[in-house]
Amino acid sequence: xxxxxxxxxxxxxxxNRVGRYILRxxxxxxxxxxxxxxxxxxxxEAWGIAMPENYIVIENYGSLKNLHHRLEKYNSxxxxxxxxxxxxxxxxxxxxxxEEKDGEVELFFRRSNDRLMNIEEVKHHISGILSGLYSxxxxxDIAIIQEKIDKxxxxxxxxxxxxxxxxxxxxxxxxxxxxxxxxxxxxxxRANLHQGAIGAGIDLSTGHTNNAVIRNQxxxxxxxTGSKLSNLQLPYWREVLELAAQCYDMVDLGYLxxxxxxxxxxxxxxxxxNARPGLGIQxxxxxxxxxxxxxxxxxxxKNLSAKERVDFSMKNF
Numbered sequence: 394x395x396x397x398x399x400x401x402x403x404x405x406x407x408x409n410r411v412g413r414y415i416l417r418x419x420x421x422x423x424x425x426x427x428x429x430x431x432x433x434x435x436x437x438e439a440w441g442i443a444m445p446e447n448y449i450v451i452e453n454y455g456s457l458k459n460l461h462h463r464l465e466k467y468n469s470x471x472x473x474x475x476x477x478x479x480x481x482x483x484x485x486x487x488x489x490x491x492e493e494k495d496g497e498v499e500l501f502f503r504r505s506n507d508r509l510m511n512i513e514e515v516k517h518h519i520s521g522i523l524s525g526l527y528s529x530x531x532x533x534d535i536a537i538i539q540e541k542i543d544k545x546x547x548x549x550x551x552x553x554x555x556x557x558x559x560x561x562x563x564x565x566x567x568x569x570x571x572x573x574x575x576x577x578x579x580x581x582x583r584a585n586l587h588q589g590a591i592g593a594g595i596d597l598s599t600g601h602t603n604n605a606v607i608r609n610q611x612x613x614x615x616x617x618t619g620s621k622l623s624n625l626q627l628p629y630w631r632e633v634l635e636l637a638a639q640c641y642d643m644v645d646l647g648y649l650x651x652x653x654x655x656x657x658x659x660x661x662x663x664x665x666x667n668a669r670p671g672l673g674i675q676x677x678x679x680x681x682x683x684x685x686x687x688x689x690x691x692x693x694x695k696n697l698s699a700k701e702r703v704d705f706s707m708k709n710f
Contacts, residue, residue: 402680402681403680403681403682403683403684403685404675404681404682404683405672405675405681405682405683405686406672407672409683410648410672411669414564414647414648414686415648415668415669417647418564418565418646418647418648419646419647419648419649419668420645420646423644423645423646424646424668426643426644426646426666427644427646427649427665427666427667427668428476428529428668429475429476429535430473430474430475430476430477430537430665431447431450431475431535431537433644433663433665433666434447436643436644437643437663440639440642440643442636442639442640442643442663443659443661443662443663444662444663444664445471445539445540445541445542445662445664446539446540447537447538447539447540448467448470448538448539448540449463449464449537449538450475450535450536450537450538451519451523451535451536451537451538452523452535453523454520454523457516457519457520460512460515460516460519461500461512464489464500464512464515464538465491465498465500467489467538468488468489469486469487469488469489469541470486470538470539470540470541471483471484471485471486471537471538471539471540471541472484472486472515472518472519472522472536472537472538472539473522473536473537473539474522474527474528474534474535474536474537475534475535475536475537476528476529476530476532476534476535477522477527477528477529477534478527478529478667479585479587480583480584480585480587480588481527482518482521482522482526482527483583484504484510484518485504485505485541485555485556485582486502486503486504486505486510486541487503487504487505487541488502488503489501489502489503490502490503490509499511499512500512502514502515505554505555505581505582506554506581506582519536522534522535522536523535523536542556542654542656542662542664543556543656543657544556544557544654544655545628545655545656545657546657547625547626547627547628547655548575548655550615550618550620551575551615551618551620551622551625552575552576552618553575553576553577553578553580553582553615553617553618554576554578554581554582555576555580555582555583555584556576556584556654557573557574557575557576557584557654557655558573558574558584558652558653558654558664559571559572559573559574559595559627559633559652559653559654559655559661560572560573560574560650560651560652560653560670560674561633561634561637561650561651561653562648562649562650562670562674562682563637563638563640563641563648563649563650563651564647564648564685564686564689565641565647565689565690565693565695566638566641566642566695566697566699566702567638567689567693567702567705567706568597568634568637568638568702568703568706568710569597569682569685569686569689569706569710570594570597570674570675570678570680570682570685570710571594571595571597571633571634571637571674572592572593572594572595572674572677572678573592573593573595573602573625573627574586574590574591574592574593575590575591575592575593575615575622576590577589577590577591577607577615577616577617578616578617579616586608586671586673589607589608590607591605591606591607591612591615591622592605592606592607592673592674592676592677593605593606593622593625593677594674594677594678594679594680595627595678597634597706597707597710598707598708598710599626599630600626600627600628600630600631600633601625601626601627602622602623602624602625602626602627603623603678603679604623604677604678604679605622605623605677606673606676606677609673609676611679627655628655629655629660629661631703631707632660632661633653633655633661634703634706634707635699635700635703636651636653636661636662636663637651637653638699638700638702638703638706639699640663640666641699642699644666646666646668648668648670649666649667649668649670650666650667650670650671651663651666651667652664652665652666652667685709685710688709693705
């Protein structure tokens with residue numbers, strides 16, 4: 394396929410994404426609101442937008458001294474860097490095992506892949522986060538111990554090990570394209586396309602999957618569960634889109650990606666936001682972003698409510 398064919402399909406490339414949409418529509422001063430997950434959580438709380446609870450925020454190495462006692466009261470959690478990207482540095486602890494030894498309680502932490510970590514290994518990983526090992530620019534970072542979210546039962550036959558999430562691209566407050574990222578064995582249970590997760594495109598009008606890819610190859614069934622990937626109907630679909638649209642109002646970034654997880658008890662909640670969302674969503678949907686983005690640039694008023702913006706997107710995309 395030559396460049397002209399991609400252009401005719403409306404495929405958005407990296408340079409065009411940055412020059413035409415990100416630089417023109419994202420205010421530099423607002424980047425920290427999405428690049429730093431601690432600031433994102435604070436802003437979301439102020440706006441009444443649900444996110445996983447941050448149990449502990451670790452800003453320096455001295456805070457690791459009594460970490461053992463601070464973790465004793467939890468049964469599960471997620472460790473993540475405040476400024477990480479592409480899922481790097483995230484460790485999911487699905488179970489804490491307590492063993493008594495010489496009158497002291499020793500903790501062991503079972504990861505999502507069933508590997509056990511002791512407290513020193515946990516501290517070592519957090520030290521790597523603090524040093525900037527996983528941060529966007531390699532600078533010193535903050536570690537977050539966060540509530541672990543359990544997946545919605547709708548994903549029981551569509552996910553291996555981890556928690557699927559829904560990526561929604563939002564432009565000037567309008568959802569324009571979406572996919573659900575489904576963990577696989579090859580992705581080590583992570584919802585990360587670069588690591589081998591499935592990207593399944595979603596029809597914005599219905600919340601029904603329409604196509605699926607893994608490492609840019611079209612597939613029809615989940616390689617680990619055998620479930621047909623075109624059969625997935627997502628619950629809370631309108632709520633998902635309205636939540637994504639509200640994120641534009643919350644952080645005032647014209648071009649962003651909202652990552653949303655579905656829970657059984659709380660419905661959809663924001664996992665994180667991204668000011669530079671990737672372009673693989675176009676492959677997952679077998680459709681280009683440019684026609685949708687340009688339709689909004691040319692035609693759409695910018696003073697509508699999130700609900701009205703979602704009405705337009707569900708009707709047109």
